[in-house]
Amino acid sequence: MKIHLLTLSFTLLLFSCKTETKEKNDIPNVEETTIGKHIEKLASDDFLGRMPFTEGETKTVNYLKEEFSKLGLLPGNGDRFFQDVPMVEITGAPSDKMTITGSKIPIDLKYFDDFVALTQKIKPEVNLEESELVFAGYGIVAPEYGWNDYEGIDWKGKTAVVLVNDPGFKSNDSTLFKGNAMTYYGRWTYKFEEAARQGAAGVLIIHETEPASYGWNVVQSSWSGARMNLESNLPTTDVQGWISKESAEKIFETSSIDTKNYNELAKQKNFKATPLNLKISVQIKNTIKKDISKNVVALLPGTDQKDEYIIYSAHWDHLGVGHPVNNDSIYNGAVDNASGTACLLAIAEAFKKGKPQKRSIVFIAVTAEEQGLLGSAYYAENPIFNPKKTVANINMDAIESPGPMKDLTITGFGHSEMDNYAKVVAEKQGRYIIPDPDAEKGYFFRSDHFNFAKIGIPALYASGSYEDFDHGIEFVKKMKTEYSNNKYHQPADEYIAGVTALGGIQFDAQLLFEIGLQLSNETYFPKWYPTSEFKAARNN
The missing domain is CATH 3.40.630.10 (Zn peptidases)
Structure with missing residues (x-):
């Protein structure tokens, strides 16, 4: 021994x-x-x-x-x-491609490899049809921190592109949210909830392995197939989803966002939501089952x-x-x-x-x-x-x-x-x-x-x-x-x-x-x- x-x-x-x-x-x-x-x-x-x-x-x-x-x-x-x-079980079948238009050459993101998407709307079909894309930083509204990533934008019909985790991640600054410790504002559940409260039509979280604490393979396995929810009257966006970091950078390259520093830009207290002058189209067909x-x-x-x-x-x-x-x-x-x-x-x-x-x-x-x-x-x-x-x-x-x-x-x-x-x-x-x-x-x-x-x-x-x-x-x-x-x-x-x-x-x-x-x-x-x-x- x-x-x-x-x-x-x-x-x-x-x-x-x-x-x-x-x-x-x-x-x-x-x-x-x-x-x-x-x-x-x-x-x-x-x-x-x-x-x-x-x-x-x-x-x-x-x-x-x-x-x-x-x-x-x-x-x-x-x-x-x-x-x-x-609960309500919704098995969503997204279109094979998520199409981004507005640049000289449209960007086609491939389902499962580049994006996953679903909906909590209890409808046979939902669509984002040329919904305007807006980069909303970390997608956070936190009055106690004087923080509002959604301010200054009428979000009706638009799709928010947001970062995973919160601004304190890797900052070593205990005054920035809770420093390196994630707050609830960093969770994907919060990101989806807040986008819905703001009236957005869609929300896409940019996946990165370190701040998410899991790889893209986990996003694929966890966000494809059947998903369940409690029946609720709370607001929800038409589409929620994730895009890979590589896909996000392709999108940013055709916009005014700095592809190398977008994380750092979003950590600034004076960050303002930035329209990307691009539009997104994706469709989800649903099989709906209510059960106990x-x-x-x-x-x-x-x-x-x-x-x-x-x-x-x-x-x-x-x-x-x-x-x-x-x-x-x-x-x-x-x-x-x-x-x-x-x-x-x-x-x-x-x-x-x-x-x-x-x-x-x-x-x-x-x-x-x-x-x-x-x-x-x-x-x-x-x-x-x-x-x-x-x-x-x-x-x-x-x-x-x-x-x-x-x-x-x-x-x-x-x-x-x-x-x-x-x-x-x-x-x-x-x-x-x-x-x-x-x-x-x-x-x-x-x-x-x-x-x-x-x-x-x-x-x-x-x-x-x-x-x-x-x-x-x-x-x-x-x-x-x-x-x-x-x-x-x-x-x-x-x-x-x-x-x-x-x-x-x-x-x-x-x-x-x-x-x-x-x-x-x-x-x-x-x-x-x-x-x-x-x-x-x-x-x-």
């Missing part, structure tokens, strides 16, 4: 010496074999990539219901394990404080069957997020092995995270359990490591006292706490804890992702890069028995279990820090 693990064992031994044997025995283990069994099942080809509205969903939600039932958990939504989530997907909700009732709740969450869905890559068309989603869903079941098993808890524990496997956090958004709008009585949310998404990790990386560190609960258990495991070192990638806005936070519930999203006890920092960095480049949202995200590392996943799951265990037997409600934007929602 290597010295790192000996050190860890000694740390744990010291802790146990200071703790009564009875107390130690009261803390069950989250079982590694349970985690492996569920990942293997959920990520198998039999589950067809777990896409909502498909046979894969039916198999997945029924499997989760059965497993929660076997553990003796109660239905979490009255007498049902399911919370119905009405399901959140799976299970309840372990508390004793003395059964009307107070700790919610564990993980999304069960992935991308289903899609564009073939290396002759494989099933997007199994072993890491994303069979891993988190398996931990949900394994943590439920650990709670059942222990003594009854004072507070109630809720386990929610949410749908359609990959479509824009839709299942958790629906729950936030239609909560089953009173948010004011919900103590905390502990979210699990894409848990992967080569082995037990020396760090615990907290995404959204500094928002709430959940950091302190995590620190106590991490130190017990011989680990240290760090904020997300990749805060510029906006992970805080990219998983379901965000929707719980938005309604005031202190949320923890944490896992080991920086330094492995045995393999160090560089090895983990290499592993994460390989996953991001070759497996994230690709058919290659598969479970391989005997190869997929489970020890690190179990180590994280044990930590998250023990945090919930502590919360479930006390009377205190963790608080948001005064500087967090989510504090107001808790206090209202």
